[in-house]
Amino acid sequence: MDAQAPVSDSSALSSAAQPILTVSNLAVSFRTARGLLRAVRGVDFELKRGSTLAIVGESGSGKSATARTIMGLGGPHQQIDSGHIYFHDTHHTDSQPIDLLALSRKKLISDICGQKIAMIFQDPMSTLNPTMSIGHQIVEAIRKHQRLRRKASRELAVQLLEEVGIRQATHTYKQYPHQLSGGMRQRVVIAIALACNPQILICDEPTTALDVTIQARILELIARIQREKNLSVIYITHDFGVVARVADEVAVMYAGQLVEKGTADDIFYHPVHPYTCALLSCVPDAGIDSDRLYSIPGIPPDLVYPIQGDAFAPRNEYALNIDYEQEPPEYRLSGTHTVRSWLLHEEAPELDVNPILVQRLRQMQERAVDVAVHEQD
Known part of the structure; x- marks a missing residue:
């Protein structure tokens, strides 16, 4: 695997589209009876105007904690350890970005929540x-x-x-x-x-409690409203099926960190981080010649305890010795695609990718070609 240049922040992902929301080095903890739970650890991302960003990961990965922090809904036990959340008001293009974390809770709720940024929760009741x-x-x-x-x-x-x-x-x-x-x-x-x-709509697992048919209708509804009102949307989900339907850009989250970020094509056709590959391998697909459904071994780490090295290392069949000792840097694969993994280091060995994932990626690419040809006809 070719060596890649490490990057220090998510600004490398910027493109011609202007951001409406910029999250920089966000770290959030919660005070519990067992100690301080570090739910979000140095998260960086941008939401571009009119686009859809999907933040995907298992339960407990920090997705909802990030979304609720943006909305000021962290609760009395939350503490912000570091970071900034800048809102770029599209209605006043010449105004300075607003750091939401610098606002009082009263100001945030009265001036931003609902009026500028709205949220849809997974359980309507x-x-x-x-x-x-x-x-x-x-x-x-x-x-x-x-x-x-x-x-x-x-x-x-x-x-x-x-x-x-x-x-x-x-x-x-x-x-x-x-x-x-x-x-x-x-x-x-x-x-x-x-x-x-609102200018931004945050959808926190909006279809989890619904059956499959209704899920599709709700996703189509949100997409139609987004087009009509030029909304910027963040989806919080664990379902790559939802991600495939809605996302322009994808951020994969594990143990409070974003481990891989990129466009939907980057993540679905060229996944690199072992966690991203494992999540994609878990998605059921009738076209895969296998009678077994892949599952990720082990369980996510307990974030009350400090993490040494790469948080995914104990569950990663490709883990290197350094994964247990040092946290990996973020490497840039392209102008849109970054990965936080030691496997991209110049001295890392070549890997044998899960054959189920190889077959899935090949079939997805073939389907994409067929769709493109059909659209041209």
């Missing part, structure tokens, strides 16, 4: 108030950030319900959460998130 009608909850979100009279707020609420694909919007406006299906409740949550025309 934990978001919606069971004692309030659907219309009341949407109107409350509208009136909190917009100077509209009650009648105008009601009309806008019904319009939002129609925009998210609810046909009998006036009837749904009067209903309560328990009277709706899971897919309908998630549409209502999306309507509330859109109530104040």
Whole structure:
């Protein structure tokens, strides 16, 4: 494997598209009875205007902690150890970026959350108030950030319900959460998130609690709304199937760190980090000639304890001696693709990649060629 030049930050990933959100060296911990849990460890990424970034990884990897920190929802036990989160307001292009971590919680919630950046959670029943009608909850979100009279707020609420694909919007406006299906409740949550025309939409596992058919409809809905309103979207997910549907760029997260970043093509067609390769190998595929579903051995590390070397080393069949001693630097493979792994060092040995993944990548590339040819015809 050819040696690559290490990079020091995510600025190397910048392109002609301007960022709307820049996360720099973010480190977040939580105080627990067992000690300080280091949930996010030196995370860097950019969200470009109008694009979709997917942050993917197993449960406990730090994905949701990162998203909630952006929204100021870390809770009383959270502490910010380092970093900056810069929001570049697209409505005031000549203004200076706002460091969200420098704002007070009150200022962040009143001026940014909902109005500039909105979030969709995985369980709509934990978001919606069971004692309030659907219309009341949407109107409350509208009136909190917009100077509209009650009648105008009601009309806008019904319009939002129609925009998210609810046909009998006036009837749904009067209903309560328990009277709706899971897919309908998630549409209502999306309507509330859109109530104040945010510039960024963060989707934290928005389809996890839904069946496969409804999942596809919700993803299509979010994609349509993104195109119509030119939203910038962050998806938090463990599902590479979702990533394949929605992402322009992908950040793979493990044990609080981003271990590989790149475009969707970089990650799906040219994965390098053993964790990324393992995640892709775990995805079921009817086209793979194997009667076994690959699973990643071992379990993620306990982040209460300090990590020596590479956090993935105990689960990595390709781990080198140095993986247990020193944390790997970040290497640049291209202008868009970076990987944090010692396997890219000039002295690292060549590896035999998992044959299941090799077959999967070959088939994905063949399908991509077939689709491109079909589109040209």
